[in-house]
Amino acid sequence: MRRGIAATALVASIALAATACGGSDSGDKADGPVTITWWDTSNASNESPTYAALVKEFEKANPTIKVKYVDVTFDQAQNKFDTAAGSKGAPDVLRSEVGWTPAFAKKGYFLPLDGTAALADQAKFQPSLIKQAQYDGKTYGVPLVTDTLALVYNKKLFADAGITAAPTTWDELKADAKIIKAKTKADGFWLNTASYYAQPFLYGEGTDMVDTASKKITINTAAAKKGLATWQSMFSGTGLHKADITADAYAHIEDAFVNGKVASIIQGPWEITNFYKGTAFADKSNLGVAVLPAGSSGSSGAPTGGHNLSVYAGSSKDKQDAAIKFVAWMTSAKTQTKIALKNATLPTRSDAYTAAVTADPGVAGFQSVLTSAQPRPELPEYSSLWGPLGTELTALAGGKESLDKALSNSETAMAKLLPDYTK
Missing domain, CATH: 3.40.190.10 (Periplasmic binding protein-like II)
Known part of the structure; x- marks a missing residue:
């Protein structure tokens, strides 16, 4: 399936970790924009173009931050991130499947986001989705899209x-x-x-x-x-x-x-x-x-499935700050609405279910069954x-x-x- 729920255990790509990582990026100038790397794991043909376009919008609105967008095949991403994070070469932001989030948090790879701008609108998100982004009492991701069967x-x-x-x-x-x-x-x-x-x-x-x-x-x-x-x-x-x-x-x-x-x-x-x-x-x-x-x-x-945006704990402070700002922007009501309209995916916050979004019978139908979805245990x-x-x-x-x-x-x-x- 597209999201390969239990990610296939494949050998990590050392080349990708070396060339598409946030923690080891040395291209920033002291007085220039901060560059962060985002590994997106969405479908390359149906969804990635929307996210690539949104990155450009973010950069235009935030000229002091550059985002290196990398589309990583979903069924390889878990192992690749695990290897990259273990060697301090992970991306600054990962689109993390909800099941990966507590696992990577347990290893210390993700930054707790409680009290940051990334979770400033926490009350707008479905509580069960926030719960799925938590481990040991702390929150390690912001829900970007959700799903169920x-x-x-x-x-x-x-x-x-x-x-x-x-x-x-x-x-x-x-x-x-x-x-x-x-x-x-x-x-x-x-x-x-x-x-x-x-x-x-x-x-x-x-x-x-x-x-x-x-x-x-x-x-x-x-x-x-x-x-x-x-x-x-x-x-x-x-x-x-x-x-x-x-x-x-x-x-x-x-x-x-x-x-x-x-x-x-x-x-x-x-x-x-x-x-x-x-x-x-x-x-x-x-x-x-x-x-x-x-x-x-x-x-x-x-x-309950879906994906969170998580920040790499091994990034430098300036990159973490930029990554938090990027995560907040990407998970805002305005951006989630755009994503839903383009990709027909389900938003994670109530204020993104606009009339235009729910005009899609598929989205409206799946929204109606979300109440029967059960969050995964911590x-x-x-x-x-x-x-x-x-x-x-x-x-x-x-x-x-x-x-x-x-x-x-x-x-x-x-x-x-x-x-x-x-x-």
Whole structure:
């Protein structure tokens, strides 16, 4: 997926760290502008042009600061920053995925921003998003964009099948998929096998991968097993697409959805602009967005994602001051509104949801489901847990191992990442 939620562990690029870093930049003159480096991890084709243009606007409004804009591939950025920060060569500002923020804060790589201009408007931000930017009582990032997962669907295909409302339970979704297949020949539902997309099935049973309060790994409990048994059942049955465990699965699912070959999928707002490029959504109003179906607990939930802007603790004082000013400007209501209008992403502050922003049916739809999103626990290793779970779910979806074995293996792998947690 675009944001690669559990970042792929790739070897860091030494060349990039050497040439695109803020901490080692020696190009500033004593009496000239301060130059800071920003590593942006947004999509290079759909989103980066907006951010590059905003950098120019910032420089024009702040002539004493220059911003070296570097677009870094998302699934490589976590490892590259980790390596660069460890050698004192990191960028002055990082667009940090919310799961990375506490992990890097724990290592001392991020500057606490409490009491700075970057958080002057803190009350305007959604409280749960500020919480996700915190570690050990301090705030290490300012929310730039947010997201969550929802059931996105093709209103016309649903209507052609005589279905007038989005399903509210997984059983209803299965029944709707069967009707859609019979009436329209399109598949009713196609589920991504990545572990991030399995998270709602855990929430639907009132559980999670871990319980941070009791410091216990809960992926192999009865509740988790029930939720992931439901997840497994979504790959077989009339109108349900079989599991795609190929490397190009994400692209296959997206292509099928935007071109009307499948009526519904689970997806996030980062794909809104791509939805509109497909034949099925040339009329934007055909895009439906609904809260994910509930599990047997009767509740529905989806993970809260997004990105913060964080400042490198290893930068010089003048660069940190400039970086804080840049972060405040980039996360202001005016700038967030511009980003939302250009990229169809979700703002993190209430005053950026203007009438123009919510005129986009995709943005308005995802805004309406944000209340069901659950913030990640304050656990630096949390996002890393999706890695071992994903490996096991792929094997499970491919019929190579049982659910019991998949959860047992996941529990064992998670215990290695969380040695102070009990099973």
